[in-house]
Amino acid sequence: MKVIRGRKSIVGCIVELTEEGYTTQLSLEKSLQVVDHAPDGFQWGYNGSGPAQLSAAILYEVTSNEDLARQYYQIFKHDQVAQWGETFEINEHQVLAWLSTVGALQVNVVDTAKIEFEAFNQLYEKAFQRWKRASGAGQGHQVLEAIPPCENAISLTQDWVEKYKPHIQELRPFTSKAFEWMPMIEEIRKKLRQFRILLSYRQADRPLLETADKIREEVEELLENHCYLLEV
Structure with missing residues (x-):
C-alpha cells in the first residue's frame, strides 16, 4: 500500500512516499508532467500553487492517470490538501475512496x-x-x-x-x-x-x-x- 506523508521543517516541506517498506521522496518531476504550478516544490494547508502541485502529484501517484489527475487535482486540493496542518498522512485507499465519492472512478x-x-x-x-x-x-x-x-x-x-x-x-x-x-x-x-x-x-x-x-x-x-x- 502506498502511503504519502508530509511535514514542514526549517529547511522546507518534505513529502515522502512509502511503499512495501521503502521510503522515497514524492516525485515533483513526475507531477510537473501533469500540471506546472510550482516547480520549486510542494506545499499544503492553503489554496495556492504549491498545494495544487502536491494535489496533482498525489492523484497521479495513486492512479497513474494523467488525465484523471489533471481533471480532479483542483477539487482534491480544495477538499483535502488545503485543509492539512503542519503534517499530513494519506494512503492510496483513502485517495481512491475520495475519487469514488466525487464520481471520478468506479472503484472495483x-x-x-x-x-x-x-x-x-x-x-x-x-x-x-x-x-x-x-x-x-x-x-x-x-x-x-x-x-x-x-x-x-x-x-x-x-x-x-x-x-x-x-x-x-x-x-x-x-x-x-x-x-x-x-x-x-x-x-x-x-x-x-x-x-x-x-x-x-x-x-x-x-x-x-x-x-x-x-x-x-x-x-x-x-x-x-x-x-x-x-x-x-
Missing part, C-alpha cells in the same frame, strides 16, 4: 474490499498495542482491555468474509485476480492467530474470561472460513 470490488479491510485491521492493531503495553508493564489485569477493540474488529471481519467470499470463490485458483485477495486474507489470518494467544491469558476476572471465551469461539469459526478461503 478489490479496491472497496481493501478500504473496508483497513478499517478493521486498525482495530486489531489498537488492541494488540494495548496488550503489549499491559504485558510489558506487568499489569496482567489490564491485558484483557485489549479485547473490546477486537470484538468490533471480529464483527467487521465476519461481515467482510460474508460479503467477499462469493467473489473470491468465483475466481480461478492461482490467477492474478485471485492473488489480489491473498495479502488481505493472510493478514486477517495472522491477526486472528495473535488474538487467540491473547485469549489464552487466564489471570483475569471471571466475567472478562467468559467474554473472552465467547469471542474465542467466534474467532475459531472465522479461522475455519479463512483457511477455506486460502485454499480456493
Whole structure:
C-alpha cells in the first residue's frame, strides 16, 4: 500500500512516499508532467500553487492517470490538501475512496474490499498495542482491555468474509485476480492467530474470561472460513 506523508521543517516541506517498506521522496518531476504550478516544490494547508502541485502529484501517484489527475487535482486540493496542518498522512485507499465519492472512478470490488479491510485491521492493531503495553508493564489485569477493540474488529471481519467470499470463490485458483485477495486474507489470518494467544491469558476476572471465551469461539469459526478461503 502506498502511503504519502508530509511535514514542514526549517529547511522546507518534505513529502515522502512509502511503499512495501521503502521510503522515497514524492516525485515533483513526475507531477510537473501533469500540471506546472510550482516547480520549486510542494506545499499544503492553503489554496495556492504549491498545494495544487502536491494535489496533482498525489492523484497521479495513486492512479497513474494523467488525465484523471489533471481533471480532479483542483477539487482534491480544495477538499483535502488545503485543509492539512503542519503534517499530513494519506494512503492510496483513502485517495481512491475520495475519487469514488466525487464520481471520478468506479472503484472495483478489490479496491472497496481493501478500504473496508483497513478499517478493521486498525482495530486489531489498537488492541494488540494495548496488550503489549499491559504485558510489558506487568499489569496482567489490564491485558484483557485489549479485547473490546477486537470484538468490533471480529464483527467487521465476519461481515467482510460474508460479503467477499462469493467473489473470491468465483475466481480461478492461482490467477492474478485471485492473488489480489491473498495479502488481505493472510493478514486477517495472522491477526486472528495473535488474538487467540491473547485469549489464552487466564489471570483475569471471571466475567472478562467468559467474554473472552465467547469471542474465542467466534474467532475459531472465522479461522475455519479463512483457511477455506486460502485454499480456493
